[in-house]
Amino acid sequence: MSEASKDQYYVPHLAKWPIVGSIGLTVTVLGAINLLNSENPGTPWVMYLGLAIIIWMMFGWFGEVVKESEERLYNTQVDTSFRMGMIWFIFSEVMFFACFFGALFYARNFSVPWLGGEGTGLATNEVLYPGYEGVWPTNGPLDLGGQFTLIDPYHLPLVNTLLLLASSVTITIAHHALRANNRKQTVIWLIATVLLGAIFIFYQAEEYVIAYQEYNLKLSSGIYGSTFFMLTGFHGMHVTLGAIMISVITVRVWRGHFRPESHFGFEAVAWYWHFVDVVWLGLFIFVYII
Structure with missing residues (x-):
């Protein structure tokens, strides 16, 4: 590549992946709709097919981006x-979680007090x-799901909070190690981050088992149960995705990808x-403690 071409904005070649992703999303949504509105036992496979197409698209598209990046086709504009x-x-993603936090705030500070006779x-x-x-x-007021017991915030939730805070530290150390071109330390601290995330997911799964089997706290336990499991469940999904992403970049660092001066x-x-860690801090305070 000439020096002149390096100053030009990189325009990618025509790719099939956007249309493949659109097809995958369409098939997934149609399969999910049929699954929710039909008793046909073959319906789930339509949704699974759509998810498989999306995963194929992600591997293919991300793989091309990684290849182009390692070939140094991207400049500062890209x-x-x-x-x-x-x-x-x-x-x-912030707005996504803001919707659920907003629902929690509205139910707790407006709807429930109104139903209890306050104000209007x-x-x-x-x-x-x-x-x-x-x-x-x-x-x-209808006592949906029956009586339930609250999760003790100073047991598993506190442990999970400490785990995520520690994982923020480990990934920051890994970043500094990469900038110093110390790949061995980078890989070690990235592996530590993945392990902390995996332990978090394990403890959250254990918390769900306890909530269902011992505390009778379920998704069907009225407004508290629905907001509790929607917030913690979606956050757990984001932690899972984040751990997968960190695992991928760990392999890339081990294979020699990224440079100290360029590693977006x-x-x-x-x-x-x-971001996932900050969301958990808000969740821990407003869902578990307050």
């Missing part, structure tokens, strides 16, 4: 585009739900992991 794209992606909800309480006290946590693929995953 790097800026990647950074802007990742920033907007994380912003969209007095008539609603007297006519529809007499005797209901709008005290949080609650499974609603590494930085993007680190940004995502820090």
Whole structure:
């Protein structure tokens, strides 16, 4: 590549992956819709086929990007585009969780007190739900799912909080090691980060088992149960995805990818992991403690 071409914005060749991804998403959604609205036992395979297409697309598309990056086809303009794209992606994830936190806030501070007779909800309480006290946590005036027990925030949730905080430290150390071109230390600290994330997922699964079997706290336990499992469940999914992403960049570092002065693929995953950690801190405070 000539020096002049390095100053030009890199334009990728025509690729099949966008249309493949669109097909995969369409098939997945159609399969999920049929699964929810049909008793046909063959329906789940449509959704699985769509998911398989999406996974194939991700491996193929990401593989091409990695190859182009390692061939140094990208310049600073492309790097800026990647950074802007990742920033907007994380912003969209922030808004995703903001919706669930907003639902939790609205239910706890407005809906439940109104149903309990506060403010403009007095008539609603007297006519529809007499005797209901709008005290949080609650499974609603209809006592959906029966009585339940709260998760002790200072047991498994606190352990998981410490695990994620520690993982933020380990991935930061790995980043500094990569910038110092110490690949061995980078791999070691990345493996430590993956292990901490895996332990977090294990403990969250154990917490779910305890909640269902011993505490009768389920997704069907009214507004508290639904918001609790939606927030913690989606966060657990993000931790799982983050751990997979870190595993991938660990293999890439081990194979000699990334350079101390240019490693946005590494930085993007680190940004995502820090985002997941910050979300958990908010979740730990507003769902478990308050």
